[in-house]
Amino acid sequence: MLETATDSRAARIAALEALDTRLRWLSAWTIHNANHLRPSRDGLKVGGHQASCASITAIMAALYFHALRPQDKVAVKPHAGPVLHAIHYLLGQQSLEQLQAFRAFGGAQSYPSRTKDVIPVDFSTGSVGLGVAVTAFASLVQDYLIAHGQLAEADAGRMIALMGDAELDEGNIYECLIEGYKHDLRNCWWIVDYNRQSLDSTTADRMFRRFDDIFETCGWRVLTLRHGKRLQAAFRKPGGQALQDWIETCPNADYAALTYQGGAAWRARLNADMAGDTAALALVAAHDDAALAALMTNLGGHCIETLIEAFELAAQDERPVMFIAYTVKGMGLPVAGHKDNHSGLMNPGQIASLRADLGISEGDEWARWGGLGDNSAAELQAVVDGCSLAGHAPEPLAAPVPVPALAVPEGAEQATQAAFGRILLDLAKSGHPLADRIVTPSPDVTVSTNLGGFVNARGLFRRQELKDVFAGAKIPSAQKWAAHAAGQHIELGIAENNLFLMLAATGLAAPLFGTRLLPVGTVYDPFISRGLDALNYACYQDARFLLVATPSGLTLGPEGGAHQSINTPLIGMGQPGLTAFEPAFADELAAMMEWAFHHMQAVDGGSVYLRLTTRAIAQPVRADDSWRAAALKGGYWLRAPGSHTRAAIAFSGAIAPEVLAAADLLAEDMPELGLLVVTSPDLLHRGWSAANAARWTGAAAQLAHVDELLAALPASAGLVTILDGSPSALSWLGGVRGHRVAPLGTDSFGQTGDLPDLFHRYRLDADAIVDAVASLLD
Ligand SMILES: Cc1ncc(C[n+]2csc(CCOP(=O)(O)OP(=O)(O)O)c2C)c(N)n1
Ligand SMILES: [Mg+2]
Numbered sequence: 001m002l003e004t005a006t007d008s009r010a011a012r013i014a015a016l017e018a019l020d021t022r023l024r025w026l027s028a029w030t031i032h033n034a035n036h037l038r039p040s041r042d043g044l045k046v047g048g049h050q051a052s053c054a055s056i057t058a059i060m061a062a063l064y065f066h067a068l069r070p071q072d073k074v075a076v077k078p079h080a081g082p083v084l085h086a087i088h089y090l091l092g093q094q095s096l097e098q099l100q101a102f103r104a105f106g107g108a109q110s111y112p113s114r115t116k117d118v119i120p121v122d123f124s125t126g127s128v129g130l131g132v133a134v135t136a137f138a139s140l141v142q143d144y145l146i147a148h149g150q151l152a153e154a155d156a157g158r159m160i161a162l163m164g165d166a167e168l169d170e171g172n173i174y175e176c177l178i179e180g181y182k183h184d185l186r187n188c189w190w191i192v193d194y195n196r197q198s199l200d201s202t203t204a205d206r207m208f209r210r211f212d213d214i215f216e217t218c219g220w221r222v223l224t225l226r227h228g229k230r231l232q233a234a235f236r237k238p239g240g241q242a243l244q245d246w247i248e249t250c251p252n253a254d255y256a257a258l259t260y261q262g263g264a265a266w267r268a269r270l271n272a273d274m275a276g277d278t279a280a281l282a283l284v285a286a287h288d289d290a291a292l293a294a295l296m297t298n299l300g301g302h303c304i305e306t307l308i309e310a311f312e313l314a315a316q317d318e319r320p321v322m323f324i325a326y327t328v329k330g331m332g333l334p335v336a337g338h339k340d341n342h343s344g345l346m347n348p349g350q351i352a353s354l355r356a357d358l359g360i361s362e363g364d365e366w367a368r369w370g371g372l373g374d375n376s377a378a379e380l381q382a383v384v385d386g387c388s389l390a391g392h393a394p395e396p397l398a399a400p401v402p403v404p405a406l407a408v409p410e411g412a413e414q415a416t417q418a419a420f421g422r423i424l425l426d427l428a429k430s431g432h433p434l435a436d437r438i439v440t441p442s443p444d445v446t447v448s449t450n451l452g453g454f455v456n457a458r459g460l461f462r463r464q465e466l467k468d469v470f471a472g473a474k475i476p477s478a479q480k481w482a483a484h485a486a487g488q489h490i491e492l493g494i495a496e497n498n499l500f501l502m503l504a505a506t507g508l509a510a511p512l513f514g515t516r517l518l519p520v521g522t523v524y525d526p527f528i529s530r531g532l533d534a535l536n537y538a539c540y541q542d543a544r545f546l547l548v549a550t551p552s553g554l555t556l557g558p559e560g561g562a563h564q565s566i567n568t569p570l571i572g573m574g575q576p577g578l579t580a581f582e583p584a585f586a587d588e589l590a591a592m593m594e595w596a597f598h599h600m601q602a603v604d605g606g607s608v609y610l611r612l613t614t615r616a617i618a619q620p621v622r623a624d625d626s627w628r629a630a631a632l633k634g635g636y637w638l639r640a641p642g643s644h645t646r647a648a649i650a651f652s653g654a655i656a657p658e659v660l661a662a663a664d665l666l667a668e669d670m671p672e673l674g675l676l677v678v679t680s681p682d683l684l685h686r687g688w689s690a691a692n693a694a695r696w697t698g699a700a701a702q703l704a705h706v707d708e709l710l711a712a713l714p715a716s717a718g719l720v721t722i723l724d725g726s727p728s729a730l731s732w733l734g735g736v737r738g739h740r741v742a743p744l745g746t747d748s749f750g751q752t753g754d755l756p757d758l759f760h761r762y763r764l765d766a767d768a769i770v771d772a773v774a775s776l777l778d
Helices: 005-037 050-067 078-090 096-100 130-147 165-169 171-182 210-217 229-235 240-249 252-261 263-273 278-285 289-296 304-314 348-357 374-385 416-430 433-437 452-458 496-506 509-513 525-540 553-559 568-574 586-599 626-631 653-666 681-697 705-711 755-761 766-777
Strands: 073-076 159-164 188-194 221-225 321-326 518-523 546-549 578-581 607-611 635-639 647-651 674-678 718-722 740-744
Touching: 005 050, 005 078, 005 096, 005 304, 005 348, 005 374, 050 073, 050 078, 050 159, 050 188, 050 304, 073 078, 073 130, 078 096, 130 159, 130 171, 130 188, 130 496, 130 509, 130 525, 159 165, 165 188, 171 210, 171 496, 210 221, 210 321, 221 304, 229 240, 229 289, 240 263, 240 278, 252 263, 252 289, 263 278, 263 289, 304 321, 416 433, 416 452, 416 586, 496 509, 496 518, 496 525, 518 525, 525 546, 525 568, 525 607, 546 586, 553 653, 553 755, 568 578, 568 607, 568 681, 578 586, 578 681, 586 607, 586 626, 626 635, 635 705, 647 653, 647 766, 653 674, 653 718, 653 766, 681 705, 718 766, 740 766, 755 766
Parallel strands: 073 159, 159 188, 188 321, 221 321, 518 546, 546 607, 578 607, 647 674, 647 718, 718 740
Antiparallel strands: 635 674
16 A cells, blocks of 8 residues: 555654653663662762653654754753753764763763763753853854855754743843844744743743743744644544633643642542533543543643644744743653652652553663564664764864964054954954954944944944945944944844853854854953853853953043952953953053964864953063063063062053052162063963873973963062952962962952042052062061
């Protein structure tokens, strides 16, 4: 007999249903193994989220084994990590050893990780909300590449987030929605696992339909997958309308509790609530307890047919789509619906009975197709082998972009912020290939961070052309503001969090889309804190970007305490994946930017943070270039100490004039005073730690750069450390070789004022430095 299209669709749905079950089993078993079978050495709970996985296995089976295309990229909600590993295990791309080492050292990570997992992970997730929003920014980056001729429109993928419903509470989602609307977001799907449970309990009923409104307002199509096909069929039967009405008005908590209690509880409640409606009662009575429980949990997010229909509908155009897929947290597990099931684990008895229900023999738990006959196994294998992930080769390494030598801007007095703008402008005008790959996102501080010159030269980016109305009306303005497809500046709204997610997405252009972009994002230094989690998130997944934070510290002067950054040098030191520099002089900055463009492209490289200022200061006259290499390692002697030196001043950034003035005041008494420019407390400290670690890791012994620098200072000498920021960024220098330290810096909130007043009040002036030197000699 010939197979019809309907038969083959039905067979496909049946296969995907079986794969849903496999994923539920394998994810549950992986977590069970980590918690109950693998020996524990520390008594800590290993954890894992069986209920969060079971909630989304149907969605992931339908997506990965049916709807996904090779060019699509997915962010998987953190707690469904084991499902992603199970998918790759079925594909033969994940090893048994990795699954058995889930949450163990070197094993599959608890939450999908681009850098630490051995399977391909498009976006890391973990901090809820960020992995969702990054897909929208990735889609904007994809559009940028298409507009710049770096990617064919036909190769455009969908950027997809599989998200928990509690992620909808994160504010960054709404900041992203607004930005997405402004930039005409497309090719983005967010699939909500709408189990109406978060970590602590069930979620607020009052949000019902609010999400639809919010997303639709922002241009999204909302597809609500509330009921599965079996429930829909029941609704069409006599009494069905009453059942539907009951379900649709049932509070989240009641629904979850009844799901947990099972068939008999459903029956008792429905019979009570629909008493008098003979048809509805008959409909309920036509199901035994098990069938009734199965019917009542046949929600859209568990119904393969509903899911693939929705994906097909959404795929008809490019509009961003939010799928609200109703689900049951812990679906198919004994913990289903229980409000405490988020971190709840099945006990050994429960997992054994689930195993038995699935026909899997003891000892066969890890078998890919355990419990299935040969024919079914072969059928499922064929579906799996036919999916887009099978045989999908990783993106080839994107070709590096050459980096030219960056010239130092002219000027006897310069501020690092102005020099930054000048260097970028020169680069833009040079026509060097590097300039073509620079993208400059900024959250409404383009002009005030000196990106304006670059933007004038290279234009704003918009897929659709946007005229500069002021220029058109011949109203004088220093800033051109026309946008077009070839523009290279991405103007964001003021929400700094979006800057960091945009840097994350742009900084992943090479691994995601095969073309390197070199993002240079600007922000006011104090407002780094607003996007700190997103910054960490970007670094965690090894996105490569240059963050230019300016102005900073007390040099903001009249802007006052609310704008003064204090602890950002410590953020720079503490953030893995980010090398922080604070240049004092323009030539240091040019060297750092050149270094940064290399570092952003190096295999073992990373991102770079430059803390700049608007304070113009006198530039040093250099005898030669010998400072340069040392500056790029974190510091150099501006005036080297001698064998009789009794004190040295180690300083960072724009308080250089105060340091030099103090040196002048001390010149007579201390002709051999040392002046150490610390260009990067971060690099110095990292180098020191690495050298210490080398002693016990067996790596070749090395002298840390900071050790080498301070070796020049006699052991009896004292060290004044000073920067326009938290003094602890430098005070540790005394620990390297035991020099006595007098630390200066700011560790309280600032206020308005001019620099002499502020530097005096916060003890950053020459007098304070002289006092500090004196204190060391007492
Ligand atoms: C930013 C952040 N805050 C808190 C947590 C801790 N946390 C992990 S999961 C979760 C709730 C998840 O609920 P939901 O998104 O609905 O996922 P699901 O129900 O599918 O497990 C919370 C609060 C986190 N991972 N990230
Ligand atoms: Mg949830």
